[in-house]
Amino acid sequence: MIELSEELLLRMYYKMNQARYFEEKLDDLVSKGQVHGTIHLAMGQEASGVMACLALEEGDLVSLSHRGHAQAIGFGLDVNLMMAECLGKYTGYCKGKGGSMHIADVENGNLGANGVVGGGFNLSCGAALTQKYHQTGKVVLCFAGDGATNEGSFHESLNLASIWKLPVVFFIENNQYGMSNPIENHMNIENISDRSEAYNMPGLTIDGNDFLDVYNTVTKALRYARAGKGPVLIEAKTYRYSGHSKSDKQVYRDKREVLEWQKKDPLLKMKEYLRENRIFTEKQILKMEEEARISIEQAVEFAKKSPQPQLNTILEDVYA
Amino acid sequence: MKTNDMTKMTYRDAIRLGITEEMRLDRDVIFLGEDIGVYGGAFGVSKGLLEEFGEERILDTPISEGAIVGTAVGAATTGLRPVCEMMFMDFITLGMDALVNQGAKMRYMFGGQSQVPMVLRLPAGSGTGAAAQHSQSLEAWLCHVPGLKVVSPSTPAQAKGLIKAAIRDNNPVCFIEHKMLYDAVGLVPLDEDYTLEIGKTIVERPGKDVTIVAYGTTLAKAIEAAEFLDEEGIRVEILNPLTLYPMDMKPIIESVIKTGCLIVAHEAVKTGGVGGEIVARVVESEAFDYLTAPIIRLGGLDIPIPFNQELEAVAVPQRNDFVHGVYRLLNRE
Numbered sequence: 001m002i003e004l005s006e007e008l009l010l011r012m013y014y015k016m017n018q019a020r021y022f023e024e025k026l027d028d029l030v031s032k033g034q035v036h037g038t039i040h041l042a043m044g045q046e047a048s049g050v051m052a053c054l055a056l057e058e059g060d061l062v063s064l065s066h067r068g069h070a071q072a073i074g075f076g077l078d079v080n081l082m083m084a085e086c087l088g089k090y091t092g093y094c095k096g097k098g099g100s101m102h103i104a105d106v107e108n109g110n111l112g113a114n115g116v117v118g119g120g121f122n123l124s125c126g127a128a129l130t131q132k133y134h135q136t137g138k139v140v141l142c143f144a145g146d147g148a149t150n151e152g153s154f155h156e157s158l159n160l161a162s163i164w165k166l167p168v169v170f171f172i173e174n175n176q177y178g179m180s181n182p183i184e185n186h187m188n189i190e191n192i193s194d195r196s197e198a199y200n201m202p203g204l205t206i207d208g209n210d211f212l213d214v215y216n217t218v219t220k221a222l223r224y225a226r227a228g229k230g231p232v233l234i235e236a237k238t239y240r241y242s243g244h245s246k247s248d249k250q251v252y253r254d255k256r257e258v259l260e261w262q263k264k265d266p267l268l269k270m271k272e273y274l275r276e277n278r279i280f281t282e283k284q285i286l287k288m289e290e291e292a293r294i295s296i297e298q299a300v301e302f303a304k305k306s307p308q309p310q311l312n313t314i315l316e317d318v319y320a
Numbered sequence: 321m322k323t324n325d326m327t328k329m330t331y332r333d334a335i336r337l338g339i340t341e342e343m344r345l346d347r348d349v350i351f352l353g354e355d356i357g358v359y360g361g362a363f364g365v366s367k368g369l370l371e372e373f374g375e376e377r378i379l380d381t382p383i384s385e386g387a388i389v390g391t392a393v394g395a396a397t398t399g400l401r402p403v404c405e406m407m408f409m410d411f412i413t414l415g416m417d418a419l420v421n422q423g424a425k426m427r428y429m430f431g432g433q434s435q436v437p438m439v440l441r442l443p444a445g446s447g448t449g450a451a452a453q454h455s456q457s458l459e460a461w462l463c464h465v466p467g468l469k470v471v472s473p474s475t476p477a478q479a480k481g482l483i484k485a486a487i488r489d490n491n492p493v494c495f496i497e498h499k500m501l502y503d504a505v506g507l508v509p510l511d512e513d514y515t516l517e518i519g520k521t522i523v524e525r526p527g528k529d530v531t532i533v534a535y536g537t538t539l540a541k542a543i544e545a546a547e548f549l550d551e552e553g554i555r556v557e558i559l560n561p562l563t564l565y566p567m568d569m570k571p572i573i574e575s576v577i578k579t580g581c582l583i584v585a586h587e588a589v590k591t592g593g594v595g596g597e598i599v600a601r602v603v604e605s606e607a608f609d610y611l612t613a614p615i616i617r618l619g620g621l622d623i624p625i626p627f628n629q630e631l632e633a634v635a636v637p638q639r640n641d642f643v644h645g646v647y648r649l650l651n652r653e
Contacts, residue, residue, distance in 0.1 A: 094430050095432070097428060097429055097430075097431050098430055098431065102430060105433070106397065112426065112430055115421075116417055122386060122387045122389075123394035123418075125391045125394060126390060126391040126395035126396070126397070126400075127398045128394075129395045130398040133350070133395075134399065152386060153417070156384035156386050156387035156390075157390070159382060159384065159387075160381070160382060160387045163382065317431060319469075319491050320491050
């Protein structure tokens with residue numbers, strides 16, 4: 001069992017709440033027509049996105065999926081700069097050129113959210129190759145969704161990572177749907193982690209809504225990869241409450257299914273844990289939630305006040 | 321080693337020499353591809369590199385082109401300078417997502433946060449009897465993607481100078497090497513600092529009557545035609561856009577202003593080819609007013625490359641196509 005300090009538990013709960021508020025707020029802005037383009041929300045998946053990143057060590061790297069806000073917040077990105085990017089502002093992580101789908105912080109090891117399903121797998125192999133070659137002792141955590149594991153890039157990357165023993169952990173957030181298509185329609189296996197067997201690497205399926213299960217499993221997987229033993233595949237079973245993107249009317253699923261999953265909400269589960277173990281007082285819990293909410297209010301304020309990019313920046317940064 | 325010495329070598333050896341020098345100079349340069357280790361590469365370009373640099377830097381990959389290109393992109397973004405080889409240019413189809421959607425766009429879509437210093441070697445072209453899936457010249461696809469650079473050397477010296485410049489460049493560079501040029505011999509500078517600047521069109525042969533723009537093996541055919549026409553007193557000026565994208569148009573425009581006549585040629589299929597872009601830029605420029613005859617575009621026929629040797633040859637422009645083109649422009653036919 002991995003020791004969880006109060007400080008870490010506080011950070012976990014705070015960041016999961018930040019992720020939830022961030023997306024609730026973003027969803028609200030989208031519905032008011034204040035966001036250009038689309039967004040992909042991960043509400044319901046906070047335990048997997050945030051906790052997997054909190055298990056990382058300083059200097060480890062990540063590649064995010066297109067549904068990457070919670071992952072980015074877990075990795076430690078500044079919510080002000082994230083919100084500014086979602087609103088296309090010059091102060092955003094990508095100076096307004098990437099938007100929600102391409103939030104990146106390359107200098108600090110966030111290789112970016114990826115708009116191509118499965119686009120991050122082989123990039124992660126490359127980043128892991130650099131770590132191995134430079135003997136940095138760092139690991140790459142590669143996020144993707146269930147649908148991405150049907151891409152050829154998934155299989156090519158798992159094979160390559162396995163034969164080269166690359167320090168990479170493939171973390172699949174199985175939210176039950178590839179856009180509108182339920183998982184049983186697009187793969188004929190019970191668990192995505194079964195696919196690890198074909199590449200002779202450890203494969204684990206966990207409860208993606210259980211913050212402890214995610215944190216402990218990713219911690220162990222990172223340790224394994226860091227020791228030079230090669231890659232690990234983790235499948236975190238979870239659920240997204242929102243549609244695939246803003247245009248999704250969700251005609252493919254029953255509202256009752258969403259309600260069932262909401263009973264297993266990752267934030268509620270963690271709150272129950274904190275209460276049961278009497279780690280924080282009710283007041284402290286409320287304070288964390290409130291602080292997380294305020295940080296997002298401030299992020300929206302920051303983003304709204306931020307300048308648009310100058311039109312003359314349009315030709316910048318095509319080439320290095 | 322600083323030197324003014326030159327030595328005769330093949331195009332294949334010149335590419336290898338360029339890569340070898342850069343790998344000796346910079347430990348972050350690695351090389352990955354299929355059968356590039358013990359086998360020495362499908363066309364022998366990487367022969368001997370495994371012995372000198374070892375398995376850590378000469379990475380024999382599985383047959384996974386998407387993973388080769390994508391791994392190179394990921395490695396380049398995090399501090400290495402990978403050179404990777406597609407066994408045949410045709411197989412870039414399998415690596416296109418990593419190249420086009422990832423490598424070419426990361427810098428721009430991340431607001432300038434990253435750079436992707438990688439080289440993608442692409443053995444291209446017909447003439448080997450390998451038929452439709454191993455003979456294509458797909459450079460126009462790559463020239464349609466901002467963020468990529470596309471170079472195409474025609475001589476051993478150009479091959480060495482450009483592969484070195486490509487490895488030192490901080491962007492993804494597609495290095496197109498024509499398979500029929502591998503055995504071509506020429507003088508190559510031995511200086512380790514010899515590079516050719518990416519983004520420059522050069523005058524291969526000065527002249528005054530007709531301008532020909534050609535690259536790859538088509539350039540050699542243009543030169544043969546020019547030598548033949550010389551005997552008739554016709555002076556053809558030949559330009560070689562060593563960098564196909566972004567292309568340096570100035571020398572081409574200046575040449576057309578001088579000659580008033582233009583032939584643009586390549587082996588790639590004519591429709592949607594790089595030649596069409598060159599022509600469009602010429603007619604958009606001040607050179608338009610100096611044109612004395614319609615421009616001629618020579619390109620591959622709009623067909624897949626056929627297997628039969630005679631059919632294969634007539635699928636792409638040959639020396640006599642240039643000769644007749646020049647006659648037509650000068651009203652000699």
